[in-house]
Amino acid sequence: MxxxxxxxxxxxxxxxxxxxxxxxxxxxxxVVTPAAAGPAAAAYPTPPTLSALPDTPFGAAIRHGHAIFTDTHNGAAAYVGNDLNCTNCHLDAGRQANAAPLWGAWPAYPEYRKKNHRVNTFEDRLRDCFRFSLNGKPPPAGSAVIADLESYASWLARGLPTGVSPAGRGYxxxxxxxxxxxxxxxxxxxxxxxxxxxxxxxxxxxxxxxxxxxxxxxxxxxxxxxxxxxxxxxxxxxxxxxxxxxxxxxxxxxxxxxxxxxxxxxxxxxxxxxxxxxxxxxxxxxxxxxxxxxxxxxxxxxxxxxxxxxx
Ligand code: HEC
Ligand code: HEC
The missing domain is CATH 1.10.760.10 (Cytochrome c-like domain)
Structure with a gap:
């Protein structure tokens, strides 16, 4: 080549x-440079890093959620129908402000979506990205894949007020x-x-x-x-x-x-x-x-x- x-x-x-x-x-x-985060970078929440993970069953679930998010092919193969991983669009393992970070999404759900004309839970939202962005099958409601992704997202968002969209959410x-x-x-x-x-x-x-x-x-x-x-x-x-x-x-x-x-x-x-x-x-x-x-x-x-x- x-x-x-x-x-x-x-x-x-x-x-x-x-x-x-x-x-x-x-x-x-x-690594995405601070310039990529825009002028208000300092105002964005700083999510915790994996090294800060507790050595508990919850810690293990978070770690597994992170693995699914960054290597969706191996972590959730049955539900993926293309060559993409979640992190390809949600940069830096869902941590990057202004790239639809997971910590930006978690506090805002349940939320109404025009796409399906109803209030969506966070689980609904995860399943949609499998169906459309990963061209796959949504993991069943309540499955371990969903639960571990939720553990990871909730941990990234810890301390943020619920019901509010933090600065840096979405694009x-x-x-x-x-x-x-x-x-x-x-x-x-x-x-x-x-x-x-x-x-x-x-x-x-x-x-x-x-x-x-x-x-x-x-x-x-x-x-x-x-x-x-x-x-x-x-x-x-x-x-x-x-x-x-x-x-x-x-x-x-x-x-x-x-x-x-x-x-x-x-x-x-x-x-x-x-x-x-x-x-x-x-x-x-x-x-x-x-x-x-x-x-x-x-x-x-x-x-x-x-x-x-x-x-
Ligand atoms: C230096 C290499 C590089 C260049 C140049 C680059 N990209 Fe990307 N792009 C990437 C990588 C790497 C990812 C996935 C990020 C990750 O996994 O962390 C990505 C992700 C994406 C995605 C989301 C994932 C997908 O497959 O849909 C889109 C859309 C995209 N790039 C569009 C563009 C466009 C448009 C340009 C030109 C303006 C561009 N990229 C230039 C490396 C690049
Ligand atoms: C091809 C790109 C792409 C891939 C791959 C992708 N997503 Fe998304 N995702 C999006 C877009 C676009 C949005 C809507 C962002 C917006 O409009 O602000 C979104 C939104 C979301 C949201 C809601 C964000 C918010 O602030 O409300 C979550 C949660 C999410 N995705 C999770 C995932 C998970 C989990 C995976 C892997 C199973 C995944 N996404 C894979 C493109 C992608």
Missing amino acids: PAPALPPTAPSACRANTAIILLLALCAGE PRLAEPSQTPEYARGKVVYAQSCAACHMLTGAGLKTAGHTEFPPLWGRDSFNWGAGMANVDVAARFIHANMPYGRGNTLSVQQAWDVALYVDSHDRPQDPRYIASVAETRQKFHASPYSMYGRRVNGRLLGGDTNGAPQP
Whole structure:
């Protein structure tokens, strides 16, 4: 495999090494810099680290929840249908402010969600990310996988008041783009700032069965029902967190353009699919931010396999 060409703005440690193995060693484990957390970083809660874990049955459950979250393939294999792990979107094992941290979510549930028009428990929310973001099967209610993930989340959030969204929850708001997001401009941003890690094919990079750089589209990525498949959600995540380790370096326009580009590619079918793409769009994707059911480059997104998983 040829060495990937890193964008000119890549951290010097990454740029200096052209061998892919060095790139992986230097960049995959790179710690997100304070700059990525935005100007109000000091105001965010500081979750405890694993070294502070009690040596008790609760400690063991927390440790297991952490293992599932960071290596979902081995920790909860039966419920995962793609190449992603929870931590690929909830960065730093669910600790990173502005990357939908677990400590931000835990105190806010139960909470009403427009997605399913009812009040959701934290368990409901976990099960949804398995179903859509991991393109898998939701673990049964009350199962050990759910219980251990809850142990981990509750421990990260210890001391935070319940019923309140802490600063740093979810993704930051992002201004509207000055120009309508455009595929062609997004393609340029992608080639310059993303393809070095996620590959021009969007398939990411796996080494020895482990996902180093997660796939952004295609059969091994999140499905059409996932939050990240909405251009606005993806734009907010990308602007705050990508390129990896250099959040808040893309312009607002670049984030919207590249989010549109990523979400204009095929991915596994929405598991809520009903009858036809048009009906599924009408029922679940009636949003200007969903590309599902639209035609891009002659291809009907979500459509060409009539409901079967996309190749
Ligand atoms: C230096 C390598 C690198 C670059 C460059 C990079 N990413 Fe990432 N990206 C990652 C890694 C690593 C993760 C997973 C983070 C983790 O597991 O801690 C990730 C995660 C993601 C995710 C969530 C997971 C998924 O598969 O959907 C999206 C979306 C994403 N990146 C989009 C982008 C976009 C868009 C760009 C360009 C603006 C970009 N990335 C540039 C390394 C990179
Ligand atoms: C492809 C990316 C992706 C992956 C992988 C993923 N999630 Fe999510 N998750 C999201 C997005 C997007 C949201 C919504 C964030 C927002 O809109 O603020 C979310 C939200 C959540 C929330 C609620 C956050 C809040 O503040 O309300 C929890 C809890 C959660 N995910 C847990 C998980 C777990 C557990 C896994 C692994 C089984 C997982 N996620 C995998 C993208 C992902």
